[in-house]
Amino acid sequence: MKFIAEINVMPQKEILDPQGKAVKLGLHNLGIDDVSDVRIGKHITLALDADSEAAAQQQVETACSKLLANMIMEDYTYSLKEA
Amino acid sequence: MKFIAEINVMPQKEILDPQGKAVKLGLHNLGIDDVSDVRIGKHITLALDADSEAAAQQQVETACSKLLANMIMEDYTYSLKEA
Structure with a gap:
């Protein structure tokens, strides 16, 4: 059987996200202020x-x-x- | 109203994805061969x-x-x- 896994890897909540901060600033510069x-x-x-x-789930867990x-x-x- | 947007930005299908290739190799080295x-x-x-x-949708479209x-x-x- 063929499976497609869609995985999201995100920085933990407590961890600073400088890339996210930079994008927020960029959005403000674009005029999107309400972010x-x-x-x-x-x-x-x-x-x-x-x-x-x-079995697929186990493989994905291992990969992640x-x-x-x-x-x-x-x-x-x-x-x-x-x- | 507050909204949460979940955005995925992916390389287009026709475009090579060297990072993906590297991960595929890494998975094979981990013993996950069926990827x-x-x-x-x-x-x-x-x-x-x-x-x-x-309005939220329009902002997200612009941001993307x-x-x-x-x-x-x-x-x-x-x-x-x-x-």
């Missing part, structure tokens, strides 16, 4: 083969926790759907 | 104030097309919900 918070992270799409949804996210500073969320 | 495609982009969350959903995405090489998608 109160901007956070920037990574979005990853994975296409993978697995025998079952549970061992490679894609730095668990000290980042959190990840993902959704999995059959392709 | 056929990896694409990496940005995920941005914006908290904004607007009078209506339509003028600042967050390089329309030559990237595409964006977003979802908007009331906070």
